[in-house]
Amino acid sequence: FVVDAKEGITHEDEQVAAILRRSRKPVVVAANKVENFDKQLEYFEFYNLGLGDPIPVSAMHGRNTNDLLDAVISYFAPLSAYKEDPDAIKIAIVGRPNVGKSSFVNALLGQERVIVSEVPGTTRDAIDTPFKYNGNQYILIDTAGIRKKSRIKEPTEKYSVVRSLKSIERADVVIVMMDASEGVNEQDQRIAGYVHEQGKANILVVNKWDLVEKDEHTMNKFDKDIREDLKFMAYSPILYISAVTRKRIYKVLELADFVAEQHMRRISTAELNQVVNEAMLLNPLPGGGGHKVKILYSTQVGIAPPTFVFFANKPELVHFSYLRYLENELRKNFGFEGTPIKMILRKREAKE
Template sequence: MGLPVVAIVGRPNVGKSTLVNRLTGMMAAIVHDSPGVTRDRTYRRALWQGRDFLVVDTGGLVFEDDSEFLPHIRQQVMTALSEADVVVMVVDGQAGPTAADESIAQWLRQQPTPIVLAVNKCESPQQGIVQAAQFWELSVGEPVPLSSIHGSGTGDLLDLVAEELPDLDQVDDAEEIKVAIVGRPNVGKSSLLNAFVGETRSIVSPISGTTRDAIDMLAVRGEQTYRFIDTAGIRKKKNVQYGPEFFSINRAFKAIRRSDVVLLVLDASDGITEQDQKLAGRIADEGRACVVVINKWDTIAKDNYTIYEFEKKLQARLNFLDWTEMIFVSAKTGQRIEKIINLVDHAAEQHQRRVTTSVINEVIEEAVSWHSPPTSRQGRQGKIYYGTQVSSQPPAIALFVNSPDLFKDNYRRYIEGQFRKNLGFTGTPIRLFWRGKRAREVERTVNRATRVKSS
């Protein structure tokens, strides 16, 4: 990843995610009183004393227990430790040393990675020194008393971490395409992420709701860097109770907003559900580029017409995403996985594309010649004076007309269709703003004043 890595490890519910939020300066990790909220390893960027590094949050480490997700969590912790330059072991100062802490300390002492011991939940500075002193018996270095909630002691912790970081030149941020992977629970989002990055980055399980937090992962293809964001499965709102799942879904919605391209993953065996339609609508409303990925295609009995029939059903039920491209894949077998990247590249390119005003007006002129604007009952006909692109991501075009009220939905869809037919914009929504005569006069006045000032 280019930056030094600091892994945060410890038994469940000692405040690892709260510490990650404090060190990275954002509410990045989901925090809840119940153990086992964090399962996968999640990467967040941090800065201290001019040094950039990545903080890796991990699930609670439990040895000698193979129930539920614990074996997968152990594997994720071990992977995080293998790539870490420094490991921060977090313990609970209020609970004191436990047998689980001793097991983790013994395991860490066998690793070559430098260890910094963080004694969390030391809310009182006076009592914190006494609480931290108990942890000398773990033999993993000086215990640092701190409070992740209040922030006290975290500067001392970061000073010790910075001393252990390797000396590296400043790493420039690469231009990256942010790709959010969203869908209902258990449609194969985490399997797709693992297939993209070529490792077990997210825990995959048939149990619905395995992924809790939004998982970021960088991958490089050629000269292009991608940030894949695996998200929690999004269920119907009425089925979601307040707690970890509630926060997980909110993180998934935020992932859509901060992405350039969204991979909407569908389960081929389930078809297109009502929840899939709502997710598609949300992607369109947020103005994100999109690729529809139909996963588990290997489980479908097929003939020469199967794929065409499925495409027709999908286009009918997701008609507001008729500008997207779709691909039928199997994350399990790897079928067509690499082709998704090509569709992502094209959608991202179209999402940030700009078209000159002269080309836009050529399309308008041709569209009007084939289908004149409607006329009102009072005999007023709509007129489109000109159009110009005002922004990108998504592309937005302002159309200056005599009266927006004269242009009903049917004609507006016709004009949008002409833009897509002549200019493409495949994979991205486009926004059309219909501005009346007054807006046109205001723009002319502003442009005139700008020219006078520049001269």
């Protein structure tokens, strides 16, 4: 509650003070325009407002603002009081500047929670927002737009990009957002590549779909172009939305639930080996000289992302293209839509 130390208590001050006292909320009185901080008489009368100790400040000269800030912070709940729901799905929204990340979050929440502007780079930090939909808990993480390194000039923006990359690391599901009016560019590929390398469940969301002139072939053409440009994410679902018209925005949350479940999926060892053995019968491992190359046994050793170990007699001779074939067979049989799969080869001697 800012008051004028030069003018003293006014009738309006008393009216506001009465409202604040009835609110039973913590109040800090800032007595502004104080020139001599040693003379309590300049602000002593504000004790009469009944709102505790007035704190003398000079906004013009920036004096004593540290004490004011300390007083405000003293009313904050300790960090330990803010507990993240362990069952909430953390969804990070990443993409180039101005693809509509903040507009999407605000459309979901139905309120202006984060700044929306036509100027790229308005969101400076990762902003966490707890959110509930259809009985499910989510934490939406809106991040600063990620530019090419050569175009990042301000130190604050460099910090924001680092925070955005950290947000990807702590998310359960990452929404890679693109602009329908611009298509996939090199920076989209870099961002998607980082998400893939981090092994995160993800959805490719194409925003601003309302700006595209459409016919019956438009979506198929977009699908084809995106699959061509992001070949390494062939497993990711694609969704076309408009944050402005709110079209299909809640479908994103339904897909997030689904890919989060796929990300945590575990396959029994018996089922896994059956599929791998059938795949090897259909397409045997090539060559290997005197001894045939064999995958003797396979097992799932981890989730988020699903991680599989294949024990082979000559792992060094198993080509990466054969692992890709096995990955495709696993996806064909078990799904794993929206999640990367990690494949590891280990050596194991065949029993005579």
